[in-house]
Amino acid sequence: MSGETNGLLIPDEVIMNKIYYIRGQKVMLDSDLAELYGVETRRLNEQVARNADRFPQDFMFRLNENEFESLMSQFATSKRGGRRKLPYMFSEHGVLMLSSILNSKQAIQVNIQVMRIFTRIRQMFVDNTEIRLDIEKIKNKLDNQDKNMEIVFKYLDELLEKQERPNPPRKRIGFKPDDL
Template identity: 50%
Template sequence: MLPDESIMSKILLIRGKRVMVDKDLAELYSVPTKRLNEQVKRNLKRFPEDFMFQLTTEEKEEVVAKCDHLKSLKFSANLPYVFTEHGAVMLASVLNSDRAIAVNIQIVRIFTRMREMILTHKDILLKLEQMEKRVSGHDEQIELVFEYLKQLLSSPQEPRVRIGFTRHDEAVE
């Protein structure tokens, strides 16, 4: 089995969806990318837009620039396909090999774990956002306090006349 980290590093955020590039999936399933895409094209009804979509030229360039392991896509004439979690599940049924099934189970577990992590950390993010809203705007007030302190420290202090009772052993000014 593959380490979870190696699979997680291949999950990208494109168009607001967590996806995996066809080249990475083909590598994980131990099939050539060309064969993977042939199977997809033969079973196109199984891959609606929310399961799979093709990258635009700009998206491809951005992916190549961000991901070192995808540098070889730079010279490819074809625009890569990307697959959502559901698309990866469908790929395993189309490829129908023991390796594809095993890797697919691992991919689904990782996507599920990522979703759970996002949901649990969402509460923390909301609390941080609330604290940030509460604290924002205080910068000016803090600066004002420091300005007053500087004025107090920098202004010459005149000796103050002591008021009140004096003891008989004290000199009166």
């Protein structure tokens, strides 16, 4: 499923490739969002600064130098791309909040698409977790079955051993004497 913005088609894969996992959450870079929304990064960040109370730390954070260097190494580039400041990263909730401060048609359409992709990624994670849990259940059942099979074979071995040993002569019960 792809979104269309002002006649431009943005493949979902392009947006998915702009989602990173930093500080334990899925986030998007301010410059990537600005590009998708069709605005300058500087303008996007100005709007965010004007509405700073809408962006708590779990919605948006600034990368530190090490995180930025690590991110840039993924792009195989060492330049800061003309940036004077370290970039902002927006979580899923931060991206959603951006829709309330950016009102262009393109920003709204792209934001809807980004939200759908975040939802799809979350669902893939849930599905993957469910599959892992099912596999664990199967492993546990197999382990239990292995233990049960061991017990069955142990009892079978004991029965075979008893069958191979001659039974001691039994004393007869009744009115007739044993020596007859």
